[in-house]
């Protein structure tokens with residue numbers, strides 16, 4: 086009974102945490118009506134225009150890798166699943182409840198003694214990511230368990246103490262860079278097993294002293310990462326939701342400045358810090374803290390207006406939730422290639438980057454399901470990538486058929502819902518100076534007929550361009566129609582609107 090109450094409480098506090106931390110920034114933005122005094126607000130402009138940020142904006146597709154000690158259990162231990170006892174596979178250290186192994190935390194904290202991934206081949210990972218079409222990757226240097234995959238001077242709980250010994254972060258950075266893929270380092274501030282870590286704000290001088298030690302340690306590690314891996318493009322921060330960190334706004338503000346000074350061009354998302362009023366991601370005036378919105382985790386904005394012009398990324402798991410290796414995918418809905426392509430196109434059509442997560446196993450091998458997805462996504466990208474990279478949102482009425490993207494003079498429609506009449510109808514405002522004038526299928530280079538179709542609905546502000554799909558063109562996946570913009574041939578005479 087006691088345990089049931091504990092689990093219920095844990096569930097409630099997780100829910101509360103997720104509501105508190107995510108509720109306010111992943112919906113339409115509501116700006117305060119009056120501006121508030123904010124001293125520890127944004128450091129960089131809302132829309133950075135430097136080359137590094139432009140590169141970020143153009144990635145389109147990225148890969149996330151969650152790898153650490155949690156890869157060894159893979160969400161189970163001695164045949165018992167942690168599915169109902171831990172929040173996610175990389176959270177397995179927090180496994181509680183009747184099924185949790187005895188002395189589980191101690192077992193977990195000693196897993197590093199067996200971390201010796203014999204099949205780890207960073208070049209193969211990087212090649213796979215490249216073939217999939219990823220332009221950047223985010224790698225977990227250290228997750229909430231605190232185990233560092235690089236030889237940090239500042240903690241003993243690191244890779245040099247594991248039988249593997251070698252600097253995994255370096256191996257990953259070098260391999261991905263060699264494939265031309267930009268690397269971002271995931272860094273969890275939260276550390277479950279660090280005695281100097283505080284969840285609640287320190288209550289007295291002694292506690293503050295301890296937490297200051299933790300803050301200095303965090304700072305040291307971040308500078309160490311910049312020193313050791315100078316080619317990285319940014320940090321992807323996580324575990325920044327606890328009160329002790331929130332109350333350290335002056336420290337985090339200064340730290341952000343120092344990190345940027347040390348590494349010009351560094352990209353930091355909105356999770357890193359908050360203002361002095363405790364507002365995370367966006368300050369009390371609704372202004373973004375950091376270079377891009379970092380709250381789109383396992384969710385996507387409903388429409389582009391929700392983003393208020395901010396840069397953003399969406400990070401996505403393949404199973405419903407679970408970032409680290411999960412041995413057993415059975416009985417779970419795991420996203421299909423079509424699901425992922427749909428989310429990818431939805432994301433880029435709203436100016437975001439879509440980042441797909443992989444959780445390699447304890448030996449360094451990807452899950453076979455991940456291998457399959459990577460191959461299938463890569464096959465699709467080889468044909469259709471120009472509708473993904475460097476594209477922007479299109480300000481046209483939304484299409485029921487799929488998602489628009491644009492680049493230079495080209496408009497792309499990625500069709501997920503093929504119309505039964507084989508007419509892909511593009512709605513364009515009647516006063517548009519540019520309309521689709523030519524179309525081609527990216528799948529096979531076939532030119533398509535484009536016909537003006539003014540369907541004459543009373544009071545309709547749009548006119549229509551019909552792209553005719555060949556009946557004999559079949560596709561098992563979404564396909565892309567590439568259109569060229571040009572001046573409309575002739576403007577049809579306006580028919581009289583009816584009086585009624």
Ligand code: FHN
Nearest residue numbers: 173175176323324382400408
């Ligand atoms: O708690 C983590 C989780 O394990 C995972 O790392 C994700 C990735 O975005 N971030 C946290 C929850 O927001």
